[in-house]
Amino acid sequence: MANSTDIAIIGCGFSGTLLLHHIVSNENSPLRISVFDPSPHKFHGLAYSTQQIEHLLNVRADKMGAQPDNINGFYEWLQTNGQTYAPHDFVPRRLYGDYLAEIGKNTLLQAKAKNIDVIFVAEWVESIEREDSHYMLNKKCAAQKIILATGNRLPDNPFDFDFSKVDKNAPVAVVGTGLTGVDTIMSLLAAGHRSVITAYSRNGKFPRPHTALPTSLHKPHVHVENFQGKPLSTFLNIIRKNLADPWQAGIDALRPLTTSIWQALSLQDKQRFMKRGLTWWNIHRHRMAESIDQRLQQALTSGQVKIERRNFKVQEGHSFAQVFDCRGPDYKIEKQVHLNALLADGTLQAHETGLGLKVIATTYCVSTAGAPSIYAIGNLLFGEYFETTAIPELRVQAQEIAKQILG
Numbered sequence: 001m002a003n004s005t006d007i008a009i010i011g012c013g014f015s016g017t018l019l020l021h022h023i024v025s026n027e028n029s030p031l032r033i034s035v036f037d038p039s040p041h042k043f044h045g046l047a048y049s050t051q052q053i054e055h056l057l058n059v060r061a062d063k064m065g066a067q068p069d070n071i072n073g074f075y076e077w078l079q080t081n082g083q084t085y086a087p088h089d090f091v092p093r094r095l096y097g098d099y100l101a102e103i104g105k106n107t108l109l110q111a112k113a114k115n116i117d118v119i120f121v122a123e124w125v126e127s128i129e130r131e132d133s134h135y136m137l138n139k140k141c142a143a144q145k146i147i148l149a150t151g152n153r154l155p156d157n158p159f160d161f162d163f164s165k166v167d168k169n170a171p172v173a174v175v176g177t178g179l180t181g182v183d184t185i186m187s188l189l190a191a192g193h194r195s196v197i198t199a200y201s202r203n204g205k206f207p208r209p210h211t212a213l214p215t216s217l218h219k220p221h222v223h224v225e226n227f228q229g230k231p232l233s234t235f236l237n238i239i240r241k242n243l244a245d246p247w248q249a250g251i252d253a254l255r256p257l258t259t260s261i262w263q264a265l266s267l268q269d270k271q272r273f274m275k276r277g278l279t280w281w282n283i284h285r286h287r288m289a290e291s292i293d294q295r296l297q298q299a300l301t302s303g304q305v306k307i308e309r310r311n312f313k314v315q316e317g318h319s320f321a322q323v324f325d326c327r328g329p330d331y332k333i334e335k336q337v338h339l340n341a342l343l344a345d346g347t348l349q350a351h352e353t354g355l356g357l358k359v360i361a362t363t364y365c366v367s368t369a370g371a372p373s374i375y376a377i378g379n380l381l382f383g384e385y386f387e388t389t390a391i392p393e394l395r396v397q398a399q400e401i402a403k404q405i406l407g
């Protein structure tokens with residue numbers, strides 16, 4: 001355990017790995033960086049720790065580069081490593097994990113050459129307290145600056161599960177019908193599950209499929225008005241007008257604008273959208289590969305997968321050999337108990353929506369004026385930016401935060 005450190009990065013998934021990479025690449029003086037994460041999948045994070053071949057990326061290979069100035073970088077890596085995928089393919093996520101591990105390992109070599117100490121601490125950060133000029137992590141490590149890269153904390157981690165151990169002839173339940181729920185269903189089917197898989201969710205909707213060809217090859221009819229200060233209905237009209245054939249192209253064309261549209265909404269409209277529009281948005285925006293959709297539709301048609309449009313009740317658990325909790329990440333800030341002390345003493349502030357942290361000073365900086373710096377990346381900025389959970393946004397955030405923290 002490091003007793004003092006210049007920078008503490010909490011979390012070593014994609015965000016923590018790329019932050020480390022950019023900090024090491026941009027710094028030439030000795031520095032001590034501590035990376036906290038108890039996960040055995042260093043550099044992978046949750047999404048890319050899966051070893052299951054049927055868990056695919058939901059973004060095409062040629063858009064998944066880890067560097068903002070080379071978005072084709074992952075595809076180039078696939079080619080260099082003898083993989084014969086096409087640029088527009090949705091490839092197994094475990095390959096992306098390998099790609100990230102290589103970036104992480106190269107970063108450590110570079111750090112060594114530059115006399116930068118990188119210390120891994122295989123622990124959850126459970127408490128952070130503010131002291132005069134630094135923060136105390138888990139009551140034993142003093143950090144001058146902190147980056148919160150804690151990402152997706154799912155109720156269960158279905159990616160570490162051995163599906164071959166599930167009784168193939170017994171019914172199972174999957175709670176949640178988002179992308180993680182679909183991954184779990186795919187794993188059960190791939191393991192030869194024979195009995196019924198019941199998928200529970202209040203809306204009963206699975207993500208929609210991608211188009212066969214990238215939407216950039218279609219001409220979207222983008223209609224974007226000046227929406228500043230306009231009500232939610234204006235945003236919904238923009239979406240409606242964008243749903244030209246194929247609707248996927250319209251949704252994708254909105255992506256660069258989603259954050260400014262979100263930020264222009266009143267608090268009341270943001271809350272209304274979270275309550276009434278988020279499910280619709282999620283299933284259209286966070287889509288799955290066509291091949292996965294086809295497999296799922298087959299299983300729905302044959303009756304092997306059934307949908308229950310309601311909440312799962314814990315007491316129903318005994319009817320199933322296994323219950324998989326595949327509810328997505330919870331953005332509510334009170335779930336981040338390790339931030340309680342900093343929220344209570346005013347160092348951090350919850351975003352007005354209650355979804356993550358408020359950005360206080362410069363972009364991504366969440367600590368109050370006068371306090372040692374704390375930056376946040378990704379999911380913790382959901383209330384501020386809304387579009388902040390996938391690689392295209394995270395790769396930019398990681399580069400920017402590294403510049404700011406060293407600047």
Ligand SMILES: Cc1cc2nc3c(=O)[nH]c(=O)nc-3n(C[C@H](O)[C@H](O)[C@H](O)COP(=O)(O)OP(=O)(O)OC[C@H]3O[C@@H](n4cnc5c(N)ncnc54)[C@H](O)[C@@H]3O)c2cc1C
Pocket residue numbers: 010011012013014015016036037038039044045046047048056057058059123124125126149150151152153179180183338377378379389390391392394
């Ligand atoms: C199943 C799934 C599939 C996805 N597929 C894609 C895709 O194809 N394309 C795409 O662009 N995006 C995808 N995403 C979005 C994904 O969130 C991002 O791509 C990215 O993986 C997020 O990385 P992260 O480092 O921010 O978070 P994570 O990967 O969640 O990593 C956070 C890390 O922080 C650690 N941690 C958390 N709390 C603490 C603490 N208190 N102390 C110490 N360590 C802590 C965790 O152990 C974890 O290792 C997917 C997400 C999921 C869940």
